[in-house]
Structures are given as C-alpha cells and as structure tokens.
Amino acid sequence: MDAVTYPDEKVIAFVQDFYIPLQIPFDAKPLSSDFNIKWTPTLITLGSDKREHHRTVGFLDPDAFIASSLLGIGKYHFDNDQYAEALTFFEKIISEQSQSDSVAEALFLRGVSLYKNSGDPKPLKEAYETLSSQFPNSEWTKRAYPYRLL
Amino acid sequence: MTNEIVWEKNMDSAIARARTQKLPVLLFFHNPG
Numbered sequence: 001m002d003a004v005t006y007p008d009e010k011v012i013a014f015v016q017d018f019y020i021p022l023q024i025p026f027d028a029k030p031l032s033s034d035f036n037i038k039w040t041p042t043l044i045t046l047g048s049d050k051r052e053h054h055r056t057v058g059f060l061d062p063d064a065f066i067a068s069s070l071l072g073i074g075k076y077h078f079d080n081d082q083y084a085e086a087l088t089f090f091e092k093i094i095s096e097q098s099q100s101d102s103v104a105e106a107l108f109l110r111g112v113s114l115y116k117n118s119g120d121p122k123p124l125k126e127a128y129e130t131l132s133s134q135f136p137n138s139e140w141t142k143r144a145y146p147y148r149l150l
Numbered sequence: 151m152t153n154e155i156v157w158e159k160n161m162d163s164a165i166a167r168a169r170t171q172k173l174p175v176l177l178f179f180h181n182p183g
Contacts, residue, residue, distance in 0.1 A: 001180070006155050015155050019176035022164035023157035026179045031161060037179045046175040048168040069176070076174045 001041050001059060008062040018073055019045075045072030053079050067093055067100035071109075078109060083117040104138040107131050111144070125150040 005011055015021050024031050026040045035044060035052070045054040054072030074089030090113060093106035111127025114120070128144040135141050157178070158164040168175045 001178070009153075012153065012155055015176060016152070018173065020164050020168045020171065020173050021155050021157045021176045021178065022161065023159060023178045023180060024161070025182050032179065035177070035179070040179055040181040042179040044177040044179075046168075046177045048165050048172075048175070050165065053174065073174055 001065075005060060005062050005065050011062050011065055014066050014069065018069070022046075043068075043072075045069070045076055047076060047080070051079070063097065064100060067097035067102040070097065071102045071106060074106070074109060078113060081116075083113040086113045087117070104131060104135040104140040107135075108140040108144055111147070121147075121150045 026032055026037050026042070031037075035042070039057050041057070041059065043056045043060070044052055046052055053076040054068070056068050060068055070089045070093045074086045074093070077083070077086035077089065087110060090106040090110040093100065093102050094110065097103065107127055107130055111123045114123035124144070124147040128141070128147040131138060131141040131144050132148075158167070164175050164177075167173075
C-alpha cells in the first residue's frame with residue numbers, strides 16, 4: 001500500500017477530501033486487540049463514535065482502494081440513516097468504478113437506500129433485476145433474491 | 151493539496167478531527183517492519 005496505492009495522486013486527493021487518515025502499527029495495544037487485527041494491511045472505515053462500518057484485509061491497488069472506500073463511506077452514511085448521502089457514494093461506484101469488485105454490493109445497497117429514503121419498494125426489485133442480469137453469481141444477487149417478488 | 155497522505159498517529163486526535171469535520175476515519179493497520 002505504501003509503495004503503490006498511497007502515493008497515487010487520485011488516492012491522495014480522495015483521502016484528503018473524504019477521510020481523516022489514521023495509521024496504527026498492527027501490534028499496537030490495545031487498538032490491535034480492540035479491532036481484532038490478524039493480518040495487514042487492514043483498512044477500516046470508522047465513525048467518530050468508533051463504530052466500524054467497513055473493513056478490508058489485503059492489498060488494494062489505487063482503483064480498488066477508491067472503489068472500496070466509496071463503499072465504506074456510503075456504508076458510514078447508510079448506518080447513520082443518511083440515505084441521500086449514502087446514495088451519492090453508491091452511485092459513484094456504479095457509474096465511475098464499474099469494473100470494481102464493489103459494484104454488486106453498491107447496487108444492493110443503492111436499492112435498499114432508495115427504499116429507505118422513499119418507502120417505495122420498487123428500487124429493491126430493480127436492484128435484484130440489475131444484479132441478476134449483470135452479476136448472476138454474486139452473493140449480493142442471492143441476498144436480493146426475495147425482492148423479485150415485490 | 152499535499153503530495154502525500156498526512157496520517158494521524160493517534161486515535162484520540164483522529165476522532166476529534168472526525169467529529170469536527172464530520173468525516174469518517176480511515177483506520178489503517180500496517181506492518182511498519
């Protein structure tokens with residue numbers, strides 16, 4: 001991460017705009033125990049109440065880092081009931097990071113956020129239809145399976 | 151914009167900044183060795 005991802009200009013700008021970055025050695029007690037750290041790199045999106053919203057373990061290249069971080073920040077807003085804000089981050093993954101591994105989860109969470117924001121269940125069904133057509137083998141398609149009946 | 155990520159090294163100061171700036175913390179556990 002230090003050699004490839006963090007020196008990347010897009011990553012620097014992204015972190016500066018959307019995060020407070022905090023670097024901790026993997027064996028620093030008590031934090032490594034508090035967060036149950038078993039391997040590095042571990043990246044966690046954390047709220048100011050120290051609640052965890054998203055975690056990845058292992059190397060991410062710059063594009064994967066940005067896509068995963070967009071998902072993490074979207075989940076941070078989602079978990080805080082800020083659905084409109086969450087949607088902007090899920091939409092960014094879908095439109096700007098369409099090749100990333102985070103797209104299927106973003107499609108699922110976009111459907112849920114739209115439903116939570118409006119009370120209209122149609123976006124849930126649309127999420128399933130998009131997932132089943134674009135990601136037929138994704139775990140997120142399986143999780144959305146019941147929404148086909150809405 | 152700086153040309154590198156300026157990492158906080160202390161949880162309490164990162165949390166205080168997160169609260170003030172209404173941003174999440176990116177907590178990076180690394181292996182300094």
